[in-house]
Amino acid sequence: MLKKPKGINALIVYILIRSIFLTVMEFSSPIFRDRSKLSPRYVPAELPHREKQVEEIRYALKGSYFKPDEFPLTVLQIIGSAGIGKTSTVLKSSKLLEDEFANNRLKLVTAYVNLKLHGGNKYAIYRLLLERVAPELPAQGMSAEEMLRYLLRHLRDKKIYVIIILDEIDYLIKISKDSGGIIYDLTRLNEFDPDKPCNVKGVIFIARSTDFYSRLDPAELSTLGRVPMKFTTYSINQVSDILVSRCSEAFNAIAIGSDIIDEVSKFTTSPSVNGDIRYALDLLLYAGNLAESGGTGRVLADQVRKVHGQIHPSISSLDVEELSRNQILTLIAIIRALKTKRRQYVDLKEIRLHASLLAEEFKIKKLDVEDHLDDLNIKNIIEMRSLKEIGIHSISLNELEPLLQGQIERRNGHKSTRGGSGENGN
Ligand SMILES: Nc1ncnc2c1ncn2[C@@H]1O[C@H](COP(=O)(O)OP(=O)(O)OP(=O)(O)O)[C@@H](O)[C@H]1O
Ligand SMILES: [Mg+2]
Numbered sequence: 001m002l003k004k005p006k007g008i009n010a011l012i013v014y015i016l017i018r019s020i021f022l023t024v025m026e027f028s029s030p031i032f033r034d035r036s037k038l039s040p041r042y043v044p045a046e047l048p049h050r051e052k053q054v055e056e057i058r059y060a061l062k063g064s065y066f067k068p069d070e071f072p073l074t075v076l077q078i079i080g081s082a083g084i085g086k087t088s089t090v091l092k093s094s095k096l097l098e099d100e101f102a103n104n105r106l107k108l109v110t111a112y113v114n115l116k117l118h119g120g121n122k123y124a125i126y127r128l129l130l131e132r133v134a135p136e137l138p139a140q141g142m143s144a145e146e147m148l149r150y151l152l153r154h155l156r157d158k159k160i161y162v163i164i165i166l167d168e169i170d171y172l173i174k175i176s177k178d179s180g181g182i183i184y185d186l187t188r189l190n191e192f193d194p195d196k197p198c199n200v201k202g203v204i205f206i207a208r209s210t211d212f213y214s215r216l217d218p219a220e221l222s223t224l225g226r227v228p229m230k231f232t233t234y235s236i237n238q239v240s241d242i243l244v245s246r247c248s249e250a251f252n253a254i255a256i257g258s259d260i261i262d263e264v265s266k267f268t269t270s271p272s273v274n275g276d277i278r279y280a281l282d283l284l285l286y287a288g289n290l291a292e293s294g295g296t297g298r299v300l301a302d303q304v305r306k307v308h309g310q311i312h313p314s315i316s317s318l319d320v321e322e323l324s325r326n327q328i329l330t331l332i333a334i335i336r337a338l339k340t341k342r343r344q345y346v347d348l349k350e351i352r353l354h355a356s357l358l359a360e361e362f363k364i365k366k367l368d369v370e371d372h373l374d375d376l377n378i379k380n381i382i383e384m385r386s387l388k389e390i391g392i393h394s395i396s397l398n399e400l401e402p403l404l405q406g407q408i409e410r411r412n413g414h415k416s417t418r419g420g421s422g423e424n425g426n
Contacts, residue, residue, distance in 0.1 A: 002289055009389040014036075020185060027304075029252075029292060030252065031292045031298070032249055032251060032255070032291065033249065033250060033252050034249060034250055035250060037249040038246065038250045038282075038284055038285040038288075039281075041291070043091050044088075044246065044249065045166045047089060047236070048245050049234060049238040049241060050085045050088070050231075051316075053093075053229065053231060054092055054096070056229060057078075057094075057204070058096055060074055060076055060202075061201060061202050062096055063107070064097070064101075064161070064201040065097065065101045067100040068197075068199070068201060069197040070265035071196075073187075073194075073198050073203065074189050074191065074202045074203075074362065075190055075203050075204075075223065075225055075422060076204045076205070077202065077204075077206075077228035078090060078205070078228065078231065079208070079275055079330070080208070080230060080231030081209075081233055081275070081276075082274070082277070082280040083275070083276030083277050084234060084277065085277065086144070086167075086205060086206050086231055086334050087114075089231070089305065090167075090198070090204055094163050095110070097163065106159075106161060107161065108160075108201070109132075109162050109163075110163050110165065111162055111163070112132070112134050112165040113125060113128050113132070113164075113165070113166055115167060115168045115169060115172040115229050116168040116171045116172075121176065122144045122182055123147075125166075125172075125182060126138075126151075127147065129137040129147075129151065129164065130150070130151055133155070133160070134150060134155075134158075134160075135150065137151075137409070139151065139236075142191065144185075145185075148185060149192055152189065152192055152193065152199065152200070152251070152407070155199035156196065156199055159199075160199060160383050161199050161200075162199060162200045162201065162237055163201060163203075163204065164200060165204045166203070166204070166206070168207065168208075169183070169205045169206065169207050170207035173215050174212060174215070178352045180258045183205070183216060183223070183224055184219060184220045186203045187223035187224055188223060189203070200321070210228060212358075223404065233275035234268075234275040235269070236266065236269045237265075237425065238267050239264075239265040239269055239277065239280065240261055240262065241395045242277060242280075243261050243265060243268075243280055244261055246284075247261065254297075254298060254300055255297070255298045256298070257298065259297075259301055259343070259344055260284075260287075260300075261271055263301050263305070264280050264287075264304055265280070267280075267283065267304075268283075268355070269306050269364070282307075283304060283307050283308055284299070284304075287299050287303040287306075287307050290303040290307065291303055299341075300342075301342075301344050302339075302397050303404065304394075305397065306399065309399065320403055320404060321407070323376075323379075324369060324372075325411055326372055327372045327376060328350075329355070329358055329362070329367050329408065330355065330369045330376065330405050331376065331381065331392075331404055332358060332390075332401060332404050332405065333351050333352075333354040333358050333367070334346070334351050334354075334369075334392060335392065335400060335401050336354040336357075336358070337351045337354045338391065338392065338397055339398075340354070344381075345385065345388075345390055346391070347387070347389075347390070348370065348387040348388070348390065351390060352369060355367045355369045356416040362408070362412070380393060381393060
């Protein structure tokens, strides 16, 4: 690496050279085309399987850009579990609406506030809204209500229209008692000056579930409306399409195969992850980093499993201790078959072959692997789609094998011939 120099000029030159060096490194990565495209903050231009929802949001506000002053304040709620594209879909819809307004020579501004990140009391939130829409306006010395009045007047004077997006509203309502009034205020912005048009055209609330309803009073509930847009979780095929689209921006084509997309999609749709695309993107990023530092040229299923195993270890050392010796040997045979074939699933025939090599190696009598597959499957340690498709859940094969082998050696009090000592066993 570059040596750190002394002196301010030398330091500037050093920083310049270093950033050029890092840029070249990034540019020339064999794995990544642009790893920043895996950031959860990046909103891609394409959102596969959310096109319908984007259209629904646009439709709900359609017309606001033809005769905005006649268009009523529209309140929407978006509900759905973590990482399934709520925020991205709403931001994309509002961007498209901004374009529609611009096409009609009108100005629409999106005021987005994430209440988990920037929440606080009502006053702080309104001040943030004011900063987003009209940064030049002073908010100091005004009450919360004055700020809203001021904001509405300013928007009318400047002929600016606004969509307010309050993300993670459920979080705010849960942690803060006095925050409820926010829903009341924002859903009735049109009543502040009833005889004048209200330039806030849409208020969109985003939440993970409707549990927060129980903390609202009836007046708030009624203006909020009881019919949210519910986003369902993605199916495995949908996750796969989404990842293909995200990977095409983030990875070099040769660095990611369909086996990796399948593997990540499978983990992402498992009950504990529940379709959270953010998790999938993390998995791809960290596995990509491993592939890069390991010089493997492409992301391997084993690297994906390793990362997933670190976050969701499916086989703990305790699990291994509870397995019988023959179950452990069966697992080792499966691992070796998977590693030899470099595939996600292998055939029973291939496992048998490795089991007989294992028997030789450990100097034991022939092992009937098929007697143990069902048990391992029930324990959720292996995945058996059929006798032709047998694989191992989540954990990195390279890490699991020595763990299992160590366990056998401890139980037998001998080392395998692979291990080098070749002591006699049973
Ligand atoms: N259909 C999709 N196409 C491409 N990327 C997607 C899609 N759905 C989600 N993502 C990506 O997944 C990540 C999480 O999405 P997003 O932040 O929109 O989820 P969310 O539903 O708002 O989650 P949370 O409830 O945790 O805030 C983002 O990086 C987003 O770009
Ligand atoms: Mg979100």
